[in-house]
Amino acid sequence: MFPFFHRGRSLIARSFSSLRSDQFNVCVVGSGPAGFYTAEKVFTGMKAAKVDIIDRLPTPFGLVRSGVAPDHPETKIVVNQFSRVAGNERCSFFGNVSLGSHGVSLSELxxxxxxxVLAYGAESDRSLGVPGEDLGGVYSAREFVWWYNGHPDCKAMPIDLKSTDAAVVLGQGNVALDVARILLRPTAELAATDIADHALAALQESTIRKVYLVGRRGPAQAACTAKELREILGIKDLYVHIQESDLVKSQTDEMELENSRIRKRVFELFAKRAASHRSNAIKGQRELHFIFFRKPDRFLPSDSGLHVSGVRLEKTSLKENGESGRQVAVGTGQFDDLKCGMVLKSIGYKSVPVDGLPFDMHQGIVPNIRGRVVNGAPPEHAAVEHGLYVVGWLKRGPTGIIATNLYCAEETVESILEDEKKGLLISDSQKLGRQGLLQILENKGVNYVPFSGWQKIDSEEKLRGQLKGKPRDKITDWEELLRVANA
Structure with a gap:
């Protein structure tokens, strides 16, 4: 289908065939922040290392491209740093290469x-496990974020914003605030961002006027940051409702707030807004309602039985957990129904296992000690899988911000350097590295996209964006991405 890549691989593979692979060969699976920070740290610590970064998408940068909200362009500046890493003569990018039987297997790598080093992040979602979760109109926040960010997997998602005036977002973390903000922000402001065209068109026709952000615990435990909360509270002409009775603090709440400057600032923002809000929204005004101390009990079906028409919420109270010291939400047996035609579950991303990889299904991570993959339990007594490492969400779970991956990568690379120093990672001339990868991809007919192919996509998106007054107009179709990379 794309003969350029096929011929290009043949030529490159032949050019390597006469070389002896006597350098240290490193493969990073996943080209998000964790992957690129790992490559950067490897280059700093291992002067003889070559790093190949593979990704199942034709485009690099992971969640910086498909997860960061389009109205947060300042967060995406980090791609300039990652591009410099990709430009290192010891680095190669292989896009459109999946990990598994259709691409290259872990055992082959x-x-x-x-x-x-596995850095492929979290590409699935946690489940609530409550009745009605499979009804139409119930989506994961990840899917919605990928949809408006132009991820090729979610371009064709049947997101319906015209059949209801109310949406419920389950969760009160930063991702939950992101999706609520996109639903409520004036589309004239979004039009100047790199939001996907199909999403902008749908939002321009949206009939959603009310968004409910539902949390199991109270405002003292809200998982968002002050910056994100301040931004959504600052949306022009938005009516915000916060029940003042929810702001009454217990002694334990006071202690939690004293121990967390971030949560204290978030609580202060809630309290300030609650004290200043009007009792009712003006007709036609968009509304944001913070619903605390509620957990979903079930999703209510419409008359047809196929689509969601509301969420049954159970009231909760907080109880101290003796083991963790945190307050946890427990049901009270009291219920109320919240009508809506759309639900976004922002309850956490989940990593997925691959063949040959130890995996903790409960935590959704690969068992590891400072990034070293271990096989067995408990981790401190398990066998170390020498030469195999993890970083990012696959290592620690879907937590933190982009910069968190920098510290995470530093720790994993420190483990690699320690193992090399101990002689556990002796460079093997029989390990062909890039030469062998090229041969496998050619044998399997995998049309990989090199970084130069991504640069063509990047240039085309920016050119199209200029014509629309946007920083870029994202290409959202797999076939077109590959066609442009091959141009």
């Missing part, structure tokens, strides 16, 4: 490389 371990045979080819001295070190394999």
């Amino acid at each position: 371990r045979q080819l490389y001295d070190v394999v």
Whole structure:
């Protein structure tokens, strides 16, 4: 289908065939922040290392491209740093290469490389496990975020914003605030961002006027940051409702707030807004309602039985957990119904296992000790899988901000350097590294996209964006992405 890549691989593979692979070969699976920070730290710590970064998408940068909200362009500036890493002569990017039977398997990578670092993040979602979760109109926040950010997997999602005036967002973390903000922000402001065209068109026709942000615990435990909260509270002409009775603090709440400057600032923002809000919204005004101390009990079906028409919420109270010291939400047996035609579950991303990889299904992570993959339990007594490492969400779970991955990568690379120093990672001339990867991809007919292919996509998106007054107009179709990369 894309003969340029096929011929290009043949030529590159032949050019490597006469070379002996006597350098340290590292493969990083996943080109998001964790992957690029890992490559950068490897280059700093290992002067003889070559790093190959593979990703199942034709485009690099992971959640910086498909997760960061389009109205947060300042957060995306980090791609300039990652592009410099990709430009290192010791680095190669292989896009459109999946990990598994249709691309390259983990066992194949371990045979080819001295070190394999898995950084492929979290591409699935946690489940609530309550009745009605499979009804139409119930989506994960991840899917919605990918949809408005132009991820090619979610372009064709049947997001319906015209059949209801109310949406419920389950969760009160930063992702929950992101999706609520996109639903409520004036589309004239979104039009100047890199939001996907199909999403902008749908939002321009949206009939949603009310968004409910539902949390199991109270405002003292809200998981968002002050910056994100301040931004959504600052949306022009938005009516915000916060029940003042929810702001009454217990002694334990006071202690929690004293121990967390971030949560204290968030609580202060809630309290300030609650004290200043009007009793009722003006007709036609968009509304944001913070609903605390509620957990979903079930999703209510419409008359047809196919679509969501509301959420039954159970009231909760907080109880101290002796083990963790945190307050947890427990049901009270009291219920109320919240009508809506759309639900976005922002309850956490989930990583997925691959063949040959130890995996903790409960935590959704790979068992590891400072990034070293271990096989067995408990981790401190398990066998170390020498040469295999994890970083990012696959290592620690879907938490933190982009910069968190920098510290996470530093720790994993420190483990790699320690293992090399101990002689546990002796460079093996039989491990072909990049040469072997190219051969496998050619044998399987995998049309990989090099970084130069991404640069063509990047240039085309920016050119199209200029014509529309946007920083870029994202290409959201798999076939077109590959066609442009091949141009």
